[in-house]
Each structure stands twice: as structure tokens, then as C-alpha cells.
Amino acid sequence: MTQGAGADLHLMRLTKRFGSFVAVDDVSLTVPQGSFFALLGPSGCGKTTTLRMVAGLERPTSGAIHLGEDDITLRRPHQRPVNTVFQSYALFPHLDIGENIAFGLRRRGVARPEVKAKVAEMLRLVQLEGMERRRPGQLSGGQQQRVALARAIVNRPQVLLLDEPLGALDLKLRRQMQLELKRIQTEVGLTFVHVTHDQEEAMTMADTIAVMNDGRIEQVGTPGQLYDSPATTFVANFLGQSNLIRGTVSQADDDQVLVDVHGVTVGMPAARSRASAGDTYVGVRPEKIRLVRADGAVAADGENELTGVVTDVSFVGVSTQYLVRTPWGQELTVFAQNIGVDDRVRTGDDVRLQWVAAHTFALDATVPIDAGAGVDDEAEAPVDAHS
Amino acid sequence: MSVLAVAGTAAPKAAPPVDDERRHSRIPYLLLLPGIAWLAVFFVVPMIALGSQSLQEGSIEDGYTLTWHWQTYTEALSQYWTQYLRAFWYAALATLFALLISYPLAYTIALKAGRWRNVWLVLVIAPFFTSFLIRTIAWKTILADNGVVAEVMRGLGLLNWTDDRLLSTGPAVVAGLTYNFLPFMTLPIYAALERMDRRVVEAAHDLYASPFTAFRKVTVPLSMPGVVAGTLLTFIPAAGDYINQRLLGSSQNNVIGSVIDTEFIRVGDYPTAAALSFVLMISIVALVVAYVRRAGTEELV
Amino acid sequence: MLGRALRWAREHVVVFAAVAAVAYMFLPIVVVAVLSFNQPSSRFNYTWSAFTWDNWANPCAVPAVCESVFTSLQIAALATIVSTVLGTLIALALVRYRFRGRSSTNVLIFMPMATPEVVMGASLLALFVNMSLPLGFTTILVAHIMFCISFVVVTVKARIATLDPAIEQAAMDLYATPAQTFTRVTLPLIMPGIVAAAMLAFALSFDDFIITNFAAGTGQTVTFPMYVWGAAQRGLPPQVNVIGTLMFLVALVVVLAPALVRRRGPLAGSLPVAR
Numbered sequence: 001m002t003q004g005a006g007a008d009l010h011l012m013r014l015t016k017r018f019g020s021f022v023a024v025d026d027v028s029l030t031v032p033q034g035s036f037f038a039l040l041g042p043s044g045c046g047k048t049t050t051l052r053m054v055a056g057l058e059r060p061t062s063g064a065i066h067l068g069e070d071d072i073t074l075r076r077p078h079q080r081p082v083n084t085v086f087q088s089y090a091l092f093p094h095l096d097i098g099e100n101i102a103f104g105l106r107r108r109g110v111a112r113p114e115v116k117a118k119v120a121e122m123l124r125l126v127q128l129e130g131m132e133r134r135r136p137g138q139l140s141g142g143q144q145q146r147v148a149l150a151r152a153i154v155n156r157p158q159v160l161l162l163d164e165p166l167g168a169l170d171l172k173l174r175r176q177m178q179l180e181l182k183r184i185q186t187e188v189g190l191t192f193v194h195v196t197h198d199q200e201e202a203m204t205m206a207d208t209i210a211v212m213n214d215g216r217i218e219q220v221g222t223p224g225q226l227y228d229s230p231a232t233t234f235v236a237n238f239l240g241q242s243n244l245i246r247g248t249v250s251q252a253d254d255d256q257v258l259v260d261v262h263g264v265t266v267g268m269p270a271a272r273s274r275a276s277a278g279d280t281y282v283g284v285r286p287e288k289i290r291l292v293r294a295d296g297a298v299a300a301d302g303e304n305e306l307t308g309v310v311t312d313v314s315f316v317g318v319s320t321q322y323l324v325r326t327p328w329g330q331e332l333t334v335f336a337q338n339i340g341v342d343d344r345v346r347t348g349d350d351v352r353l354q355w356v357a358a359h360t361f362a363l364d365a366t367v368p369i370d371a372g373a374g375v376d377d378e379a380e381a382p383v384d385a386h387s
Numbered sequence: 388m389s390v391l392a393v394a395g396t397a398a399p400k401a402a403p404p405v406d407d408e409r410r411h412s413r414i415p416y417l418l419l420l421p422g423i424a425w426l427a428v429f430f431v432v433p434m435i436a437l438g439s440q441s442l443q444e445g446s447i448e449d450g451y452t453l454t455w456h457w458q459t460y461t462e463a464l465s466q467y468w469t470q471y472l473r474a475f476w477y478a479a480l481a482t483l484f485a486l487l488i489s490y491p492l493a494y495t496i497a498l499k500a501g502r503w504r505n506v507w508l509v510l511v512i513a514p515f516f517t518s519f520l521i522r523t524i525a526w527k528t529i530l531a532d533n534g535v536v537a538e539v540m541r542g543l544g545l546l547n548w549t550d551d552r553l554l555s556t557g558p559a560v561v562a563g564l565t566y567n568f569l570p571f572m573t574l575p576i577y578a579a580l581e582r583m584d585r586r587v588v589e590a591a592h593d594l595y596a597s598p599f600t601a602f603r604k605v606t607v608p609l610s611m612p613g614v615v616a617g618t619l620l621t622f623i624p625a626a627g628d629y630i631n632q633r634l635l636g637s638s639q640n641n642v643i644g645s646v647i648d649t650e651f652i653r654v655g656d657y658p659t660a661a662a663l664s665f666v667l668m669i670s671i672v673a674l675v676v677a678y679v680r681r682a683g684t685e686e687l688v
Numbered sequence: 689m690l691g692r693a694l695r696w697a698r699e700h701v702v703v704f705a706a707v708a709a710v711a712y713m714f715l716p717i718v719v720v721a722v723l724s725f726n727q728p729s730s731r732f733n734y735t736w737s738a739f740t741w742d743n744w745a746n747p748c749a750v751p752a753v754c755e756s757v758f759t760s761l762q763i764a765a766l767a768t769i770v771s772t773v774l775g776t777l778i779a780l781a782l783v784r785y786r787f788r789g790r791s792s793t794n795v796l797i798f799m800p801m802a803t804p805e806v807v808m809g810a811s812l813l814a815l816f817v818n819m820s821l822p823l824g825f826t827t828i829l830v831a832h833i834m835f836c837i838s839f840v841v842v843t844v845k846a847r848i849a850t851l852d853p854a855i856e857q858a859a860m861d862l863y864a865t866p867a868q869t870f871t872r873v874t875l876p877l878i879m880p881g882i883v884a885a886a887m888l889a890f891a892l893s894f895d896d897f898i899i900t901n902f903a904a905g906t907g908q909t910v911t912f913p914m915y916v917w918g919a920a921q922r923g924l925p926p927q928v929n930v931i932g933t934l935m936f937l938v939a940l941v942v943v944l945a946p947a948l949v950r951r952r953g954p955l956a957g958s959l960p961v962a963r
Contacts, residue, residue, distance in 0.1 A: 077860040090858035094876045104862035415785035422774035429834040433811035488709050495706035514713045516939030520916040521932035525716035528734045627804025644806045664807040
């Protein structure tokens with residue numbers, strides 16, 4: 001079992017079935033060595049099961065897991081150079097903090113003085129110096145979380161798996177720990193695979209995100225790629241918010257794609273469209289839309305425009321959120337940053353929605369338009385109850 | 388038994404998810420083997436042997452042969468049915484009294500004791516560290532004819548119908564039974580009440596229920612699993628007990644346990660004794676099943 | 689004034705009932721303790737006649753008493769060891785593994801606890817007689833192990849069930865083999881349950897009468913409860929009360945000791961906070 005030397009983690013056609021229920025369906029991924037990788041999805045999407053298969057705590061029904069050249073698919077957990085930070089921390093209550101952290105080192109037969117040095121180094125890293133003799137029960141939630149992290153990192157695994165480690169922390173602490181984790185990962189240089197249902201958390205921390213839904217990967221990319229160019233309606237709705245409007249492609253060539261949306265033509269660069277013919281969903285993020293009164297300036301060149309009537313205005317401090325009803329009855333959302341321009345758009349006003357064409361995207365229309373939209377990402381079962 | 392068998396009152400939790408390894412390995416069978424084998428040999432086999440014995444004929448000197456002699460059952464029943472009834476009657480009374488005494492005790496410990504809870508629990512368990520027999524014999528002193536209790540009751544005219552005696556009467560037996568099974572009743576009820584969410588009772592008060600109504604309609608139903616466990620842990624052993632009857636009662640109020648003991652050890656009529664035992668066991672099982680089904684609880688172990 | 693007093697009384701009537709119940713529970717203990725200082729005027733130590741220290745000074749004045757206590761202790765010790773080991777193994781299998789026949793196993797464990805002692809004792813006697821086994825120490829021991837196993841299983845099972853399975857998974861994740869996981873993590877954490885089960889088994893064994901009486905048959909072995917039973921007929925020496933009181937005190941110390949140790953012991957504050 002080699003330690004230290006980094007390697008890419010490959011998941012190849014990984015599938016996990018519990019009886020007739022398919023938790024993980026033909027998942028293939030590559031996690032580059034040294035990156036901070038997030039597995040994002042709603043509860044029950046299979047992300048924790050995938051993680052547990054990498055850790056060795058679940059056996060795949062089919063497929064393979066490779067660490068570099070090493071096939072670890074069937075190896076027992078204690079034989080893998082992989083460590084996990086559990087959602088419930090799972091600290092050993094009968095051992096003190098120092099012994100908790102030293103646990104993996106001792107099992108691997110590391111010499112006593114070296115163990116002592118490494119434990120001290122870890123405590124410094126997670127800012128818990130001097131706490132070696134304390135017991136887990138005497139620590140706060142945030143402190144326990146850091147011990148769990150230290151206990152895993154000290155072994156310098158080739159991959160560190162984090163199973164929703166911040167789920168039990170309050171908001172402020174969570175934000176703090178997100179930055180901490182990112183800092184530690186950069187400092188230590190290990191590959192982190194972080195499972196979460198919180199899309200803001202994933203976008204803040206990860207270099208690469210894989211969005212999962214119903215056991216399948218919806219899209220893999222950087223936070224920017226996923227946000228600006230969602231590949232499916234699920235991704236468009238799960239990350240942030242999207243306005244999705246049904247339309248039909250009227251013209252498509254190498255430069256641009258034009259879509260007929262209830263009589264109005266909307267255009268976008270060809271690269272931004274995943275549909276070249278037939279039915280499609282045209283999408284644009286609420287913050288990309290400029291809300292203008294009906295008697296205001298016309299849309300410029302290279303911009304799309306729709307008309308509607310304001311049905312709701314909500315002042316949210318940073319922005320004002322508008323709901324606009326289009327002529328065909330759909331309500332679109334617009335976020336306008338409150339930079340002090342006194343527009344006084346009110347409920348009932350006729351308005352024009354304008355946005356840069358390059359901010360448009362078009363999606364395959366075979367998936368329901370609201371996939372990923374109402375998914376409650378607050379409710380999260382701590383364990384996938386799939387048995 | 389004199390000490391607590393109430394460990395079974397821990398909350399039954401949903402089984403944690405089990406990974407594949409654990410589903411298919413052979414390890415559980417190895418772990419189970421010695422213990423289950425012991426139970427199989429020294430519990431199951433004897434039970435079967437007992438059943439078989441009840442259908443045999445013969446004697447200790449000549450040996451026994453299996454003749455499927457059903458009549459042993461009918462003979463035994465017709466001869467001893469009063470002892471059965473008396474045993475169940477005493478056990479039922481003892482269970483009832485134990486419930487009446489234990490419920491306020493369990494309620495106090497669970498809901499009113501606060502920091503002193505552990506002290507209370509120790510006080511409840513401690514007396515039962517002394518030998519069961521010794522404690523019961525102590526009741527002979529307490530209920531003795533020339534003792535305070537008997538004198539008082541005689542003065543009140545309560546003993547007119549028992550020849551002015553307290554000892555060697557049915558009530559004395561019931562008193563002993565009740566006493567001996569108090570912790571078996573108290574601890575399960577305590578466990579159920581302790582687990583109860585107090586805020587549900589507060590919600591009842593918020594919804595216009597008087598304290599007594601809230602108790603009747605909320606607390607009592609929520610404590611039912613504990614009550615059922617307690618009554619079972621009390622009734623089942625009490626129905627077969629004969630120590631209380633022998634020490635505190637007289638030959639006038641024999642119970643079935645005593646008869647079985649006599650038939651086995653003194654008389655040596657094994658088939659009859661075996662038949663009596665089986666009828667006792669089956670009737671207890673039947674009563675328990677009917678009771679549990681009505682009470683509606685599922686997990687007992 | 690009276691109204692307030694009445695209201696206070698009504699609110700606390702439950703507590704009064706509880707205190708009365710506890711007093712009722714202690715009544716025989718007090719009697720036993722008091723009579724242990726008695727110098728009985730007859731064969732039977734039922735009524736008070738005179739005070740003496742003799743009984744406590746010479747608890748083994750009647751040799752049969754101490755012999756029976758010793759026998760009971762031996763049987764209890766052995767039964768405890770065997771039943772605790774067997775029961776713990778069963779409990780581990782039931783909680784941590786899935787296997788066919790799981791519910792049947794649960795039923796089998798439950799049955800000895802639900803069967804009247806008379807029936808179990810009688811059936812064992814029948815078995816021993818049929819197998820022509822000599823009745824005595826060994827048969828008593830065998831019987832005790834049998835009925836203790838169920839109680840051990842239930843007690844240890846309850847303890848194992850409170851253990852977060854993620855802890856054992858974490859141990860394996862941290863390079864502990866299954867054997868190391870068991871010895872270094874699982875066992876220490878379920879030890880309190882095992883200890884509780886052992887104490888329960890010991891108490892059950894030491895104090896058992898009915899099954900013991902059957903299993904001993906006509907043999908020579910006499911356990912303490914058997915001696916007391918016989919003595920109740922023949923004549924009860926006050927030394928029996930001494931032993932009874934001693935049992936109470938010893939058990940009280942055993943129960944209270946962990947609570948006192950825990951105040952400053954190694955496990956202080958070790959129960960985890962994390963969900």
C-alpha cells in the first residue's frame with residue numbers, strides 16, 4: 001500500500017444495487033490528483049453510496065475503482081490508502097484526542113516518536129494545540145469535526161473522502177469551516193472528495209463538481225462551467241435558479257442558434273446550445289436579466305428581449321427580486337442588484353426583460369422542466385437508508 | 388428470580404445499515420453456534436423431552452415407554468384445575484397490585500426526580516439484592532400472628548374471615564408475590580415514561596386539558612409499552628411461583644407450581660407432572676399472546 | 689392557609705405514594721438486618737428476643753450455611769463467565785449481522801425468560817434423569833448457564849445498539865483489521881454492557897432456587913437458597929440473616945462504586961456529543 005505518491009482516482013462504470021433499487025447507476029468519473037472534488041446532489045441521489053464504495057465500506061455490484069494503476073475495487077477498507085471523515089465524526093469515545101488522531105498511524109506500525117510528532121503537527125494544522133488529552137465528549141461540534149479531519153489527514157491518504165462533514169454545524173461555523181477545509185487542502189496537497197447537498201458549499205470549495213441525481217452523473221465541471229453552462233434542466237435548477245422557457249429551434253448554424261419562444265425569437269451563440277433542432281428549453285439566470293420599464297430603452301444589438309407584467313416585488317437587501325408574468329402565462333424571476341438606481345418598478349407595471357445573448361443557454365427538452373427545482377436541500381438523512 | 392431482568396427495556400432502534408460483507412459472511416453463524424447450541428440442548432431438548440414424558444406411562448423403577456397416553460392430561464387437569472385457577476388468580480392480583488404501587492413510583496422517578504433519579508433507581512433495586520427466599524421469610528415475621536400488622540388488622544376486624552390469622556392465608560401469598568415483583572413492574576414503566584417527550588403533555592395542557600385529563604389521555608397511553616412489559620415480567624413468573632405460597636400460605640391454598648414440584652420430587656409421577664407443566668406453559672403462552680395482541684406492542688426483546 | 693397546604697399535598701401526592709412504596713420495599717430488609725442481631729429463643733428466628741453480636745462474630749457457626757454460600761459463589765462465578773461469553777457472542781451476531789433465522793433466534797432467546805421456572809426445572813430434571821446423569825454441581829451449573837444466556841443477550845444487545853456503527857467503520861477506514869477493530873474499538877465500548885450483563889447473571893445464579901432445586905435432585909450439593917429453603921422447615925439460624933444482610937451491603941457497594949469512580953475516572957466525559 002503506497003502512501004504519499006499521488007494518483008488519479010478513477011471510477012469506472014460503478015453500479016450499486018440494493019435488491020431492486022439502483023442507488024448508483026453506471027457512474028464513471030476521474031478525480032485528478034491533488035484537486036478538491038465535490039460530489040453534489042440531493043439526498044438519496046447516491047453520492048454517499050458512491051463515496052462508501054471508494055472507501056471500501058460498500059461493495060460495488062459492478063464496475064471498478066482504480067487509484068492510478070492500482071485496482072482497489074474489492075479491497076477491504078483497511079487495505080486502501082483512502083481515509084474518510086464521517087458525517088457523525090465517529091470519533092472513538094474511549095480514546096483521547098491524541099490517541100484518536102494516532103489511531104491510523106499505530107495500526108500501520110509507525111514508530112512512537114514519529115507518531116508523537118505527526119499528531120502534534122496535525123493539531124497545529126487544525127488549530128487544536130494542547131488538546132491531546134481531552135476526550136471527544138468534552139469538545140464542541142466544530143472541534144470534533146476538526147479532530148475527525150486531523151485523524152484522517154495525518155495518514156496522508158491518496159484520497160480523502162468527506163461525507164457531508166459540515167452538515168451538523170450551524171451556519172456561521174459552516175462558512176468558517178468551508179474556508180478552513182479549503183486552506184488545509186491547499187496546504188497539504190491531498191486529493192479531497194467532498195460529498196454535499198449544499199450547492200453553495202460545493203461551489204465555494206471545489207475545483208471540480210460532479211452533480212448527481214438518481215444514481216447518475218448529470219454533469220461534471222468547474223463551478224463556473226456548471227453555473228453558466230448547465231447541461232441538463234436538473235443542473236440548471238439545482239445550482240442557483242434558472243428561468244427555463246419552452247421553445248422550438250427555428251434556425252441553427254455554426255455561429256448561432258435561434259429559438260422561437262411563443263412567437264418571440266431568442267438567439268444565442270451556437271456553443272451555448274445543446275439542442276440543434278426540435279423542442280428545447282431556453283434558459284437564462286435571473287441575475288443576468290435587466291428589468292426595464294415598457295417605455296424605457298430598447299434592447300441593444302446582441303441582446304434578447306421578452307415582455308411581461310410584474311406580479312411581485314421583493315426587496316431582499318442586496319437585491320430586489322421580481323416575478324414577471326409573460327404573455328403566455330409563465331412567471332420569470334429577475335434579480336436586480338440594488339445599486340441605488342431609482343427605477344420604481346411596481347407590481348402591475350409593464351416591463352421589458354433584456355439580457356446579453358451570450359448569457360443564454362438551451363437544454364434538451366426531454367427532461368421535465370422542473371427537475372431539480374423544488375429539491376429541499378435542507379432535509380438530509382445522515383445515512384442512506386437503503387437496506 | 389430476585390433481581391432485575393429488566394434490561395430488555397432499552398428502546399428498540401431500527402437496525403443500522405449493514406454493508407454487503409456482513410450480509411453474506413459466515414461469521415454470525417460461528418458467533419451464534421456455542422450459545423444457541425447450549426440453549427438447544429438444555430432448553431429445547433428438555434422441553435421436547437417433557438412433552439414426550441407427558442405422553443408416557445410407567446414408573447421410576449420399571450422405566451417409561453411412550454404410549455401416547457393422552458388421558459394423563461385429562462386426568463391431571465380434572466384433578467388439579469383449582470390449583471391452576473388459584474395460581475392465575477394470585478398472579479393476576481399480584482400483577483394488579485404491583486401496577487398500582489409501581490406506577491406512582493415510576494412516574495415520580497421519571498418525571499419528578501430530576502437530579503435524584505439515580506438515587507431513586509438504586510433505592511428501588513437495592514432491596515432486591517438480598518436473597519429472594521430470605522426476603523420472603525422476613526414477611527413471615529412481619530405478618531406473624533403476634534406481630535403489629537396482624538394485631539392492627541384484627542382490631543379492625545379485617546381478619547374475621549380467616550380465623551383471625553394473616554399468615555398462611557391467600558392474602559398473605561398475594562402480598563408476598565406483589566412485593567417480590569415490584570422492580571419488574573417499576574423499571575419498564577419508568578423506562579417508558581422517561582423516554583416520553585414531555586412537550587406532548589405540555590401540548591395537551593395548551594389544548595385545554597386539565598392535569599388529570601392530560602395524564603389519562605396522553606401520559607398513560609404513551610407509557611403503555613412499559614406497562615405491558617411490566618405486567619408480562621410480573622405475571623409470567625408469578626403464575627408458576629410456589630415459594631410465596633409455601634412460605635406464606637398453607638396447604639389450603641396450593642398453587643399449580645407447588646403441585647408440579649410435589650409430583651416431580653416427592654411423588655415421582657413424571658408423566659402427570661410433565662403434563663401439568665405443559666398445560667401451565669401453554670396457557671401462559673396463550674394468555675400472553677392474547678394480551679399482547681390486545682395491547683398492541685410488538686417488540687419484547 | 690389550609691387551601692395552600694391542601695394544594696401542595698395534592699400536587700405531591702404522587703411523590704408521597706412513591707416514598708411509601710420505597711419504604712414498603714425496604715421493610716423486609718430492615719427486618720432481616722435487625723433479626724441478624726437476634727438471639728432466637730427457638731429454632732426459628734422469626735421473633736425478636738435478645739440482642740447479640742454473636743451472629744456477626746461467627747457467621748460460620750453453622751457450617752452448612754457457609755458451605756452452601758461457598759457452593760453458590762462457585763456456581764455463580766462459573767455460570768457468569770460461561771453465559772456472559774456465550775451471550776455476548778450471540779448479541780454481537782444479532783446486532784451487527786444479517787442472517788437467515790434471525791427472528792427465530794430472537795424467539796429462542798426470549799423463550800427461557802418467558803417460561804415458568806417450574807417448567808424449565810422440571811424439564812431439565814427429566815432430561816438429566818433420562819440421560820442417567822449424576823445430579824449435583826454440574827447439572828446445577830448447566831441449568832444456570834442456560835437461563836442466564838438470555839438475560840446476557842438482552843443486556844449486551846441493548847448496549848451494542850447504542851453504538852454508532854460508523855465508529856467501527858472509521859476504525860476499519862483507519863487501517864484496523866476486523867480483529868483489531870473488535871479488540872481495540874468494539875470491545876472497550878460495549879464493555880459496560882458486558883459488565884452489567886455479568887453482574888445480572890451472577891445475581892440471577894446466586895439467588896436462583898426453583899430450577900436449582902430441580903437440577904440438584906437428590907444429590908448432595910446444596911446451594912445457599914436450597915439451604916435456606918430447607919432451614920425454613922427445619923429451623924432458621926440467625927447466620928442466614930447475617931448472610932442476607934451482607935449480600936445487600938456488598939451488592940450496594942458494587943452498584944454504587946462505578947458511580948463514584950466515574951466522577952474522576954478515565955471515562956469522565958467520554959460520551960460523545962456528535963450525532
